[in-house]
Amino acid sequence: MCAATSDPNDHELSPAERYAASRRRVEFAQTELGRFSSSLEFPMDPFQLEASEHLENEDAVLVAAPTGAGKTIVAEFAIHLALRQGKKAFYTTPIKALSNQKYTDLVATYGEEHVGLLTGDTSRNPEAQIVVMTTEVLRNMLYADSTTLENLGYVVMDEVHYLADRFRGAVWEEVIIHLPESVQLVALSATVSNAEEFGAWLDTVRGSTSVVVSEHRPVPLWQHVMVGKELYDLFSMTGDQEASSQVNPELVQLAESARRDMQPNDWGRPGSRGRDRQRTRGGRRQGNRRQSDREGSAERSRPSPRKDLRVSRPQMVRTLAREGLLPCISFIFSRNGCDAAVEQCLNAGLDLTDRVEKTQILETVDRAATVLAEQDRDALGFWGFRDGLRRGFAAHHAGLLPLFKEVVEELFAAGLIKVVFATETLALGINMPARTVVIERLVKFDGESHKDITPGEYTQLTGRxxxxxxxxEGHAVVMWQPGLDPGAVAGLAARRTYPLNSSFKPTYNMAVNLLARFGRERARNILESSFAQFQADRSVVGLAQEVQRQERSLAGYEESMRCHLGDFTEYAKLRQEVLRAEKAASRARHRVQRRAIMESLNNLAVGDIIEVQGARSLGTAVVVSTAGNPTNPRVGVVTAKGQLRRISTDELDDPIVPFAGVELPRKLLTKSPKHRKNIAGWMHGAIGQQRPPISDGAEPVGFRYIDDHDLARVDELRKQLHAHPCHGCPDRDKHLTWANRWDKLRADIDKNVAKIRGRTNTIARTFDRIITLLTDFGYVENDQVNEPGQSLRRIYGDRDLLVSMLLQAGVMDELSPEDLAGLAALLVFESSTEDQVFQPAMPTDMLQGALDVVDEHWYTLQQAELAADLTVTAQPHPGLVWPIVRWVRGHELLASLTGSDMAAGDFIRWARQVMDLLDQLASLDDTHPDLARRCRRAKDLVNRGIVAYSSAIRIPEADTKADEYNAIENLELDQ
Known part of the structure; x- marks a missing residue:
C-alpha cells in the first residue's frame, strides 16, 4: 500500500530504498487518492487507504469497522471520485435523521448548490451531483426507472448491516440487486462476524468486490463494572486491556462473595460477615490508563454482605464526574426509566454545567421552543425538560417530542450536555459520541419477554x-446488578460477534414491481440472487453432512433396540401411533368445542345477558354489538362495571348461553362512561325477570365434545399394542429407551432433509405463491400486471395489498380528507401490545362504515394468506384513529391524545407514517385524480404544527415565527 506521508523509519533504509520510497510517495501524490488524502487535516488510516485504493481501481468495496473508526472517509473519497469524473454520487442511510445530518455535513463541505436531499416527504435539489437519501427512496427510484438515476457513478450504503432488520432490511438487498452494473457500490458496515460471507455475495451480484475489515478502534475502549461508588476494570491489567481475556479476579471474588451472601445460612437468613471493607479506588488514573487499586488483602476488599452493591443514578453520575468520564450516555432499556433518571437527578440537586454553559443551553432551548403552543408547554413537561438541560442532563427516547430530541442532540454534540439517559435506539441513530457509555442492565424487554442482550447489541451500544x-480512550461501564456474572460480561465484550443475517422476503409490492419490470422468470432469478438465498444455499452443505452423521447414529440405535421376541421397530411404531391417536382425539374434541363456542357467539343478539368466564372472565355482561364475521366472531359487550369489551372464541372455555335479556335502544350509544353505566343499570334491572337459564349446569344442549370414532380408534390400537410379542419382553423398557432415541433422531433427520429441500429456491417459491394469490385477487393476469396491480406498485408498507384492496373496492371514493386521514391511521398503526382496544364508535359515520369494510377485507386476505402459506398481514388497529382525527380537526397535541396512553413522540412518528401513506395514494393522480386531491388535502391537515416541524437541518432564529418552519424536513424517530 502506498503511504501518504514520509515514513518515519526512512533513516533505517539504504539510499536505494529511500529513493524507491520517495518515488512511491511522488506517484501516490499524483493519484486521485493522493490528492484527496492531502486535502484532509489528518493522515488516513491503513484500512481507509486500502478501501479507497480498491475504489480507485474501480472495484466495489465493503468496509466493516467499529463505530467511530472513520468509515465515512471512504464514502467521501467515492464522492470525490464522482465529482472528478463528472458523475453523480448517492449517499443512502437507513433513517431520515441520519440523512438530514449527512446532508448538513456535505453542504458544509461542498456547498448547498452541489448537494441534494430526498427523504420521501422532502425534496431539495434532487438533480444535484451529490444527493443524500434514505434507502427506501433509492429503491423506489429503481423501480420507477427515475431519470434522476442517469449518470449515477457511485452509491454509498451507510449502516448496510441494517439489512438484518426484520422490518426494513429487504430494502437494502433490493437496491444492491437492482443497481445498474456501471454503479460502484460503497457498503459501510459495523464490524460483523461474517463480513467475508457478505462480501462474497456482493461479489456475485455486483462483480468485483473487495472486503476491508478493521477491528481496530482509533480510540481504545476500556471495560469497567461499577460496584457501589467504585469502578473496577473488567479485565486484568496485564498488558493491553483490549487484547486481554482474563477477567479481573477482584470482580470474580466480589461476584462470588455476593452470591454466597444471598444464600441462607444455618438460621435461614443471608450470611453475616464483618461490615468493614477497604474502599477500592477503581477509577484512579495512572497516565492514560484507568487501573484498580490492588492494595489490601482480598478478604478486606470484599464488600459487606448486607450492603447493596448497586448505586443510584445520581451517584453513578457523580462517580463518573469524579473520575473525569463525562460526557456519557447511560443506556436504560425503558422510556419510563430514562424519564425517571432525569427526575432523580433533578431531585438529587445534580448540576453539571457552569454559568457560561447554562446561558448557551437556555438560548438554544428557548429559541427552539418558539414552535410550541403556550398551552402545550406545561402539559408536555417543557419546564422540567428545560431545567434538566440547564443542569447538564436529559432523556432521549422514541416517546420524546421530536423537538426535545433534536435539542438534546444539538446540545450534546456541542458538549453542553454531560449525561443523556437513552434507550438503545440512540445506538442506531445520529452521531452522538461520548467519552463513556453506561449500560444499566444487561437484560431488555423485546416486546414479548425479557432477554439478555447479545454480544452484537453490546458492541453497538458501547461503540458510542x-x-x-x-x-x-473511551470507557464502557456496566452497572452492578444482583446475580451479575463478570465472565458473562467479558463474553459480551468479545470482538466480531455480530452476525449479519438476511431478513429478505418478497412482498406484494416487490412482486408486482419485479413482475412488471422483468417478467416472471427473470424476477425469480433476481430473487434467487438475494443474500437470503445465498446464505440458505451455503447452509445446505453443512446440513447434508449432519444428516450423514445422524444416519450412522441411527443404525447404532436400531442395533441396541433389537428384541429376540419380535420386531421391536414395529412395536415402537405402533406405540407412537397410539400416542398420536390419543392426541388426535384430544384435538378433535378441542375443535368441536371451539366450533360450539363460535356457534354460540354467532347466535347472540343485542340485549342478551350472558356470563363470560374463561381467559377474560368479565362476569355478567350484556351484548351491545353482534358477531359480525361468522367465521371470526367478535361480540361487543358492556360489563356490570360499565366497561366496553369485545370477546372472541380465543377467550372462552365453553359456549356462551344467554340467561336473560334486556331491550336496548335502537341507536345505542356506548362511547361515554355515562352511556355505558346506563346500559349496565338496564342489565341489572332485567336479570332474573325475563329468561330463566336454559341449562342446569350440564353440557349445553346441541354441544357434544367427544367423537366416538376417535375413541374407538384409540381402543383398537391399544389392543394391537398389547397383543404384540414385544409387549411381554422383560427388557421392553430398555428397548423403549433406545427406540425413543431412534424416533427422536429419525424426526431430526426428517427435519434436516426437509430443510435441505426447503432451502433450495426458497425465495423464488415464496414469490410464486405471492403471484398466485395476486392472480386470484385480480392484480395479475397471465403473469402480466394489470391496472389494479399498477396501483399496487406505488403502495408500500406492511399492509400494502390490503390498502390496494380497499382502493379497488371504492372504500375511499366518498371519504372526506378528514376521513381519509382517519382511515390511513387505521391502516398504518400497530399496537405495541397484543391487546386490541375495542372501539366500536368511530369519529364519523363514514369511518364507522369504512372500519367494517376494512375488517371484512382483512379477514378475506388473512384466509387467503393462510391457505397460501404466506405471512399474514397484521390486522388493522383503531388505536390511532381518534388522535389523528382530533389533530386534523385542529385540536392541540395534548387534546388530540385525550383518552390515549400514546406518548407525544409516538404520535408524531405515527402521524409521519399516516402522511407517507397519504402521499402514496396521492401519487395515483393518473388513475384516481379526485382521490389524489383529497389525499393531498388530508396530508396538509396532518402536516401542521409540531408534526410538520423538524430542526434536524436548522433551528429557527430567535426572531423567527414558528409557522415559517412548518414545512421543514421530517425527522424520522427511532425504530
Missing amino acids: AGRRGIDV
Missing part, C-alpha cells in the same frame, strides 16, 4: 464511547 480527536 470515545470521541475521535477528543478522547485518548
